[in-house]
Amino acid sequence: AALARVAGTAFADRTLWLSVAAHLLLWVAVFACCRANLGASAVGASGGGASGASAGRVGGAGVASAARAANSKDLDVVANWAVLVGFLLAFNVAAAARRWAHLRRDVVGGLWVATNDLALLLGTELHERADRPVKTVALRYCLASFDLLFASDEGACLDDLRHRGLLSAGELEALRPFPAKPQVLWVWVASLVRSLARRGRLPSRMLARLYGVCSRGRGACDQAAIHRTSQIPYKFVHLVAVL
Known part of the structure; x- marks a missing residue:
């Protein structure tokens, strides 16, 4: 049920789906144009061959040979153009697929691994x-960072976290002014770990390991922010659209 939930995530953004629909329509239009051009060139080639044969019967084989050469050149130009457009579209799709795989493996997976490692180490030492x-x-801080990482509306997500008990009223007000809220929550986890070590509840070697876990969790949140704010270069997208 959690995997099928769309509300409160990036998939609830209408702009995302409009962008996907626009790209699909663009690819379909380019593919249809390429097929239409290839079909028209093939018809022209056959017509040119017939007219060349007629001209050969009337005026000789020289005119037919010139017509076939011109039609063959047109076909080569259209074929090369179609290959170029297909290559650029394939590059665009491959770049989007790589970004998705990195987001799935290193961001979501990295954040989940950091949360599990934190629970393991704290559960071992604080039993x-x-x-x-x-x-x-x-x-609570780790789960709240998950929700804030993929929230399309941070204000509504904060209120939802308050109602679900993942953040208290004081924590909510302290977190609200910060721009990078998922990263701030991992800083709070690191501060919590440091306070435990200062009270003698955690040994120094465990403190270093927990700092590393918090750093990996914050780094995964940074990578997600980069993917959300940095898109595929506009010049490349504009080139594909023009072609």
């Missing part, structure tokens, strides 16, 4: 019942 509130706070 008493009195330590459960601290581990719950760390887990």
Whole structure:
């Protein structure tokens, strides 16, 4: 059910679906134009051959040979143009697929691995019942970073996190002014870990490992922000559209 949920994620953005539909229409139009040009050239070649044969019967084989050469040249130009357009479209699709794979593997997967590692290390070191509130706070911050990472409307997402108990009212107000909210939550986790170490609850070697986990989680959030704000270069997209 969670995988099928669209509300509150990037897939709820109408601009995303309009962009996908526009690209699909562009590819269909280019493909149809290429097929139409190839078909017209083939018809012209056959017609040129027939007229060349007639001209050969009337005026000799020289006119027929010139017509066939001209039609063959036109076919070569259209074929080369179709290959160029197909190559550029394939490059565009490949770039989009690579970005999706990186987002799936390194961003979502990296954030999930960081959350699991944090739960593993804290659960190993803080195994008493009195330590459960601290581990719950760390887990709340990690889950909240997931939701904020893919939220199309951060304001509505913050209110939803408050209603679901992932953020308290004070945490919500403290987080609201920051622009990079998912990254800030991992900084809060690192601060929580540091406070535990200062109270002697965590050894120094474990503190270093937990800092590394927090750094990986924050880095995954950074990568997601880069993908959301940096699109495929406009010059390349404009070139494909013109062709």
